[in-house]
Amino acid sequence: MLEGLAAKIQATMKKLRGKGKLSEGDVKEALREVRLALLEADVNYKVVKDFTARVQERAVGQEVMQSLTPGQQVIKIVHEELTSLMGGAASKLEPALRPPTVVMLVGLQGSGKTTTCAKLARYLRREGRRPLLVAADVYRPAAIKQLQVLGEELELPVFSMGDKKDPVDIARGAREHAFSHGNDYVLLDTAGRLHVDEELMTELVRIKESLEPQ
Ligand SMILES: Nc1nc2c(ncn2[C@@H]2O[C@H](COP(=O)(O)OP(=O)(O)O)[C@@H](O)[C@H]2O)c(=O)[nH]1
Ligand SMILES: [Mg+2]
Known part of the structure; x- marks a missing residue:
């Protein structure tokens, strides 16, 4: 575009x-x-x-x-x-000192997290990176499928553990997977949420503490 x-x-x-x-x-x-x-x-x-x-x-x-x-x-x-x-100064995605670099997409429902996740992955691949898309939205019924379809279209790997697992475990599992498969970027597609939704906000904090995304 x-x-x-x-x-x-x-x-x-x-x-x-x-x-x-x-x-x-x-x-x-x-x-x-x-x-x-x-x-x-x-x-x-x-x-x-x-x-x-x-x-x-x-x-x-x-x-x-x-x-x-x-x-x-x-x-x-x-x-x-x-x-x-465009925001004056350009800011770059800082890579982690030790790969994989973990990026967590957060925001309201329908704000474009899943789409951005796929765009970001495509961009990273063009830069010669090996991104892994991670389906960490376990609340919306078709969320995982949506990411999988995008992954298939782009021919990029999508990591999923279904919708019965804790997103923190999914995120951890994804990082393990990235380690063993040589993916240098882990893109976490999280569920949309409002800042007043305490349980979901705590979940983000737990993922953040557990993985320390960039
Ligand atoms: N016009 C337009 N639509 C977008 C853009 N990004 C996402 N969308 C659409 O907005 C809707 C919600 O996007 P999605 O990525 O599923 O949002 P999420 O709920 O935050 O994951 C979808 O219908 C997308 O096709 C964009 O940059 N422009
Ligand atoms: Mg989504």
Whole structure:
């Protein structure tokens, strides 16, 4: 998804670069394309709206439009605002000193943990890693199956001990499995929960204490 986004934005910026003089309409048209590209890439509507408003405000100012290289200036502004949109500084997944690196996906129900787990695994494989997906959501009926289907699609291993075991034991078992199978990343797909759900929150703490994920 992000690759498509980069290509689209680059194409739009290329059009601007070629122009000697920019009208407000040129900027608007370019921003419209950037906005569509962001929306297609699933960026939240409000985030996109704020982003385009900020670029617009900075880009149609006198200083930019009357400069010798307005196209370049607008590209610079878009670049700066995109960077700040993505969170400014890039943060990396810190590997554990001793593999496997354990990553625990936590969050509310339906917030995208299982999907992110699969995306992360695919990313790690592309980086030459050997991730193990772990079905640690034992509460929602189809949760394990969902991860298994994703694992099959991506041809990545999924560790499961069914839905009758304590997630802490599953997590421990997964790490053992990773040790013996040479998986350097263990991605724990946990059950969704609210912070007010004491039992489930305690479970996360127990997994954390037991495995010390990154
Ligand atoms: N549009 C969109 N949908 C997503 C994204 N990530 C997950 N979903 C969908 O949101 C729903 C819940 O995702 P899931 O990974 O099962 O959430 P979980 O309950 O936290 O594990 C599913 O229907 C996913 O297909 C995303 O980045 N964009
Ligand atoms: Mg899930």
